Amino acid sequence: MLVTLKEILAKAEAGNFAVGAFNSPTLESARAAIETAEELQVPIILSHAEVHFEVTPLEVMGPILVELAKNASVPVVVHLDHGSSLETVKKAIDTGFSSVMIDASHMSYEDNVNTVIEVVDYAHSHNVSVEAELGMITSSGIGGEETAGGEELTEGDAEDYYTDPEVAKDFVQRTRIDALAASFGTVHGIYIKEPQLDIKRLKLISENTKIPIVMHGGSGLSEEEYLAVINSGVRKINYYSYAAKAGANAIKEYIEQNKDLFYHDFAVIAKDAIKKDVKRAMEIFSNKGQYAKK
Numbered sequence: 001m002l003v004t005l006k007e008i009l010a011k012a013e014a015g016n017f018a019v020g021a022f023n024s025p026t027l028e029s030a031r032a033a034i035e036t037a038e039e040l041q042v043p044i045i046l047s048h049a050e051v052h053f054e055v056t057p058l059e060v061m062g063p064i065l066v067e068l069a070k071n072a073s074v075p076v077v078v079h080l081d082h083g084s085s086l087e088t089v090k091k092a093i094d095t096g097f098s099s100v101m102i103d104a105s106h107m108s109y110e111d112n113v114n115t116v117i118e119v120v121d122y123a124h125s126h127n128v129s130v131e132a133e134l135g136m137i138t139s140s141g142i143g144g145e146e147t148a149g150g151e152e153l154t155e156g157d158a159e160d161y162y163t164d165p166e167v168a169k170d171f172v173q174r175t176r177i178d179a180l181a182a183s184f185g186t187v188h189g190i191y192i193k194e195p196q197l198d199i200k201r202l203k204l205i206s207e208n209t210k211i212p213i214v215m216h217g218g219s220g221l222s223e224e225e226y227l228a229v230i231n232s233g234v235r236k237i238n239y240y241s242y243a244a245k246a247g248a249n250a251i252k253e254y255i256e257q258n259k260d261l262f263y264h265d266f267a268v269i270a271k272d273a274i275k276k277d278v279k280r281a282m283e284i285f286s287n288k289g290q291y292a293k294k
Ligand SMILES: [Zn+2]
Pocket: 082, 137, 145, 146, 147, 188, 216, 217, 238
């Protein structure tokens, strides 16, 4: 069933777990996430990032995601990831998305606040949830869903862009957003060096804002790191790069071992490999399966 981000994150808060947000630029990535969520009976978020519109346009992928969500046996949020403007947000909402992210984090603070307020007014009047970003989540430069304005930022700059817990309080009060994307050590894409998470900062952000925190760049972390951020207020974990890499690696192996190649076989192989990868993530985030706490 299609649900809003606000509804699902309230449940995550009450149960001290996190909901995985899986980028779905192709049918295989979307189906892999939905099928795994149904097998585990956990809620999920299907995200379509604006930078992935060139892979599959919003007009094509959007209705598919909404339909998959409506027919699912688990709660599913259909979410716009890193939307860059009110125009894109409106398009996503018209398509039936139940949640949007507006990323104005590259703007000045006041411009960020004003842009987010505009989006919140529109989205909330349509019963759609809003996530916004304060501070900037940088990129390792290898894969990942890129930010709307911070593509040029590299991992080396990361700390300069961490979210300020005091500013976060003001940001959330003024914008009335439903979830806050915070920067505290994760980066988009494949990790070149071990991530150093600033858990103390994360806890302060969570305490000051009293709303669910979103962790971007959330694939490629250890079980311990996931549990640490969940216990510190993270309720939505954006998970993509490592799942996409798992799909590609499986296809590469298949090509090396087989002669007669047909494209549809790649789709099946990729989906199966992505399922395996996201299963671990979903089990850890929701405290299920082999990762259930004893
Ligand atoms: Zn992101």
